[in-house]
Amino acid sequence: MTVLDDKGASPPMSHAPADTPNLSAVRTDVDVLLTAFLDRKAHLAPGPELAPLFTVLSRLLGRGKRLRPQLCLAGWHAGGGGGDQSTALNVAAALELFQAFALIHDDVMDGSDLRRGRPTAHRALAAAYTNDGGRRSKAEAHGVSAAILLGDLALVWSDDLLHSAGLGDEALKRIMPLVDTMRTELVYGQYLDLRSADRLSDDVEAALRVVRYKTAKYTVEWPLRLGAVLAGAAPHVLDACSAFALPLGEAFQLRDDLLGVFGDPAETGKPVGDDIREGKATVLMALAVQRASAAEKQMLRTLVGSPAATDDDILRVKAVLQRTGAQQHVERMINARRETALAVLDQTVFPTVATRVLREIVQIATVRQA
Amino acid sequence: MTVLDDKGASPPMSHAPADTPNLSAVRTDVDVLLTAFLDRKAHLAPGPELAPLFTVLSRLLGRGKRLRPQLCLAGWHAGGGGGDQSTALNVAAALELFQAFALIHDDVMDGSDLRRGRPTAHRALAAAYTNDGGRRSKAEAHGVSAAILLGDLALVWSDDLLHSAGLGDEALKRIMPLVDTMRTELVYGQYLDLRSADRLSDDVEAALRVVRYKTAKYTVEWPLRLGAVLAGAAPHVLDACSAFALPLGEAFQLRDDLLGVFGDPAETGKPVGDDIREGKATVLMALAVQRASAAEKQMLRTLVGSPAATDDDILRVKAVLQRTGAQQHVERMINARRETALAVLDQTVFPTVATRVLREIVQIATVRQA
Numbered sequence: 001m002t003v004l005d006d007k008g009a010s011p012p013m014s015h016a017p018a019d020t021p022n023l024s025a026v027r028t029d030v031d032v033l034l035t036a037f038l039d040r041k042a043h044l045a046p047g048p049e050l051a052p053l054f055t056v057l058s059r060l061l062g063r064g065k066r067l068r069p070q071l072c073l074a075g076w077h078a079g080g081g082g083g084d085q086s087t088a089l090n091v092a093a094a095l096e097l098f099q100a101f102a103l104i105h106d107d108v109m110d111g112s113d114l115r116r117g118r119p120t121a122h123r124a125l126a127a128a129y130t131n132d133g134g135r136r137s138k139a140e141a142h143g144v145s146a147a148i149l150l151g152d153l154a155l156v157w158s159d160d161l162l163h164s165a166g167l168g169d170e171a172l173k174r175i176m177p178l179v180d181t182m183r184t185e186l187v188y189g190q191y192l193d194l195r196s197a198d199r200l201s202d203d204v205e206a207a208l209r210v211v212r213y214k215t216a217k218y219t220v221e222w223p224l225r226l227g228a229v230l231a232g233a234a235p236h237v238l239d240a241c242s243a244f245a246l247p248l249g250e251a252f253q254l255r256d257d258l259l260g261v262f263g264d265p266a267e268t269g270k271p272v273g274d275d276i277r278e279g280k281a282t283v284l285m286a287l288a289v290q291r292a293s294a295a296e297k298q299m300l301r302t303l304v305g306s307p308a309a310t311d312d313d314i315l316r317v318k319a320v321l322q323r324t325g326a327q328q329h330v331e332r333m334i335n336a337r338r339e340t341a342l343a344v345l346d347q348t349v350f351p352t353v354a355t356r357v358l359r360e361i362v363q364i365a366t367v368r369q370a
Numbered sequence: 371m372t373v374l375d376d377k378g379a380s381p382p383m384s385h386a387p388a389d390t391p392n393l394s395a396v397r398t399d400v401d402v403l404l405t406a407f408l409d410r411k412a413h414l415a416p417g418p419e420l421a422p423l424f425t426v427l428s429r430l431l432g433r434g435k436r437l438r439p440q441l442c443l444a445g446w447h448a449g450g451g452g453g454d455q456s457t458a459l460n461v462a463a464a465l466e467l468f469q470a471f472a473l474i475h476d477d478v479m480d481g482s483d484l485r486r487g488r489p490t491a492h493r494a495l496a497a498a499y500t501n502d503g504g505r506r507s508k509a510e511a512h513g514v515s516a517a518i519l520l521g522d523l524a525l526v527w528s529d530d531l532l533h534s535a536g537l538g539d540e541a542l543k544r545i546m547p548l549v550d551t552m553r554t555e556l557v558y559g560q561y562l563d564l565r566s567a568d569r570l571s572d573d574v575e576a577a578l579r580v581v582r583y584k585t586a587k588y589t590v591e592w593p594l595r596l597g598a599v600l601a602g603a604a605p606h607v608l609d610a611c612s613a614f615a616l617p618l619g620e621a622f623q624l625r626d627d628l629l630g631v632f633g634d635p636a637e638t639g640k641p642v643g644d645d646i647r648e649g650k651a652t653v654l655m656a657l658a659v660q661r662a663s664a665a666e667k668q669m670l671r672t673l674v675g676s677p678a679a680t681d682d683d684i685l686r687v688k689a690v691l692q693r694t695g696a697q698q699h700v701e702r703m704i705n706a707r708r709e710t711a712l713a714v715l716d717q718t719v720f721p722t723v724a725t726r727v728l729r730e731i732v733q734i735a736t737v738r739q740a
Binding site for chain 2: 045047049050105108129133134145146148153156163177180187191192194195213
């Protein structure tokens with residue numbers, strides 16, 4: 001089970017003319033808000049023993065590519081928000097804390113060792129424990145427990161930041177229902193994903209539903225809509241945001257699934273075959289099962305979700321994904337969704353500053369190599 | 371590491387004269403709110419596959435003794451809240467969802483099998499997975515991951531309930547800072563507790579600090595103050611709430627620590643010696659270490675925190691806790707704190723309905739057998 005990280009989705013470069021707000025500064029602005037927030041918390045912390053929580057969280061936060069903040073700010077401008085982006089930036093910072101929560105718990109659930117090129121939270125907290133004199137024999141269990149708590153803290157703080165950011169009652173009242181829905185939908189998506197893992201299935205619709213909850217709505221639609229709602233966007237603008245976000249989000253995840261199997265490990269940072277060994281129930285796999293021969297199905301049943309699968313086994317599975325045409329079909333699905341998203345941008349009159357960033361995000365999300 | 375469950379702390383019986391609000395109805399009122407909330411969520415859930423999350427959460431919620439709601443309502447009346455308890459009841463229901471989150475993650479971290487006499491969330495979700503055709507070999511890992519997600523969901527929903535309960539902007543604005551602080555302090559307390567486990571220490575102050583964060587503030591002070599703040603209590607009333615809550619909360623946890631070692635398993639539902647095998651860094655243990663002979667210290671170092679400790683080993687550790695006078699000292703600490711809490715009630719003019727319930731909670735929390 002995985003929450004889509006936005007590694008590889010670099011923030012759009014700035015083409016902003018001097019007279020339009022500079023969206024590419026979002027990364028810096030969000031960094032400043034997150035650092036100030038964590039500094040406040042650290043200042044109030046009841047003891048030095050809590051230091052590892054701050055170290056690990058700020059390191060993780062420092063390495064995000066700020067895709068959700070970019071979308072939130074683009075939504076702000078799409079919704080007619082003015083030059084003062086401060087409320088949208090605070091919401092964007094809260095989204096990054098929420099994503100940190102999602103990634104920390106996700107890595108615990110997957111038992112992953114690396115995240116954004118560094119040890120995952122549970123590994124880092126296990127190391128901190130032994131460095132600090134904790135028993136080696138208990139370090140791994142400690143790391144997992146501490147990471148569960150750190151994820152909880154990031155979730156609690158994503159809320160705290162919203163409350164303490166001086167958003168104003170009106171803005172808060174407008175966005176909290178969306179935030180609540182976003183949070184619930186992410187957990188639902190994660191659970192559906194978890195449940196479907198290790199069950200080789202030909203149900204493309206079920207796989208697409210997981211994609212919708214886990215990525216399309218959480219990673220793209222809600223950040224964009226949150227910004228737009230903050231700006232007081234008209235209903236037709238919000239509809240346009242969703243019409244753009246959902247196909248883009250699906251394309252984003254479908255690309256991620258392809259990269260998980262066919263990507264260059266040097267680029268993706270993921271060992272070859274991990275997705276196959278984990279038995280991820282992707283659209284790609286469901287399509288292959290639909291089209292596989294009896295013998296191929298039998299082989300997939302044996303190898304997909306088997307941690308013991310050898311590199312040769314992985315190659316045989318990849319061959320089936322290609323021979324059945326599943327890989328090309330997913331490429332076509334990505335293209336169709338990219339075209340739909342771009343068409344929405346063509347048909348909708350968003351302010352240039354928003355349209356420009358959204359176009360760049362479409363490219364980054366669907367054509368990336370990592 | 372443990373969050374104090376309120377099993378055994380039965381809701382006060384009603385002595386309420388007809389003309390005062392019936393605080394003992396709190397349990398029913400909170401049940402109704404929680405059931406209605408979960409029904410709304412279940413109605414909106416995107417698929418039947420999510421059913422296990424609802425089953426397990428509502429079963430857990432159904433078995434709480436509603437200590438925090440009792441305190442929240444007592445605070446409401448202490449703060450001068452009127453007969454319409456609805457806002458306080460909604461906050462009380464949110465506190466129960468938050469406690470469900472804390473218990474679910476706590477049981478995952480401790481690897482506990484039973485909670486409130488039933489399988490813990492991760493065990494129940496593992497069983498649901500296999501019943502539903504999931505691979506036996508993956509059931510345990512699935513249960514843990516699903517329970518992490520269910521805990522996350524309960525946390526998200528404790529917030530959702532606050533937002534959707536029609537508390538009104540004014541009430542929300544008043545309590546959110548307290549709620550945020552409460553959440554952060556619980557996670558801090560859990561982390562400090564986790565960190566101190568398996569490190570035999572004579573630091574009574576450190577052990578007391580964990581008690582303060584994990585129990586005194588979270589379980590007693592914040593629920594009481596939340597109710598009082600909702601009612602618009604005057605500052606001196608809030609001070610009285612804390613002056614009452616902190617010693618009571620410490621006494622509550624100290625009693626729990628004694629029961630964890632010397633309690634009757636038939637009453638506590640905890641296997642004898644579990645706290646010792648887990649190496650819980652309690653005030654009781656710190657006092658024993660302070661007073662132990664070199665030989666006794668050596669023995670404690672070997673046996674405390676050793677899952678392999680035999681029942682004879684446990685008896686030897688208990689003997690040290692008694693011979694050193696640590697057990698009696700903790701009894702005296704409990705009595706001193708109970709007296710302080712009761713003295714606050716004597717010196718403070720809370721409305722009778724509040725004082726009565728708070729007196730009953732003092733008895734339940736400090737004199738209980740389970």
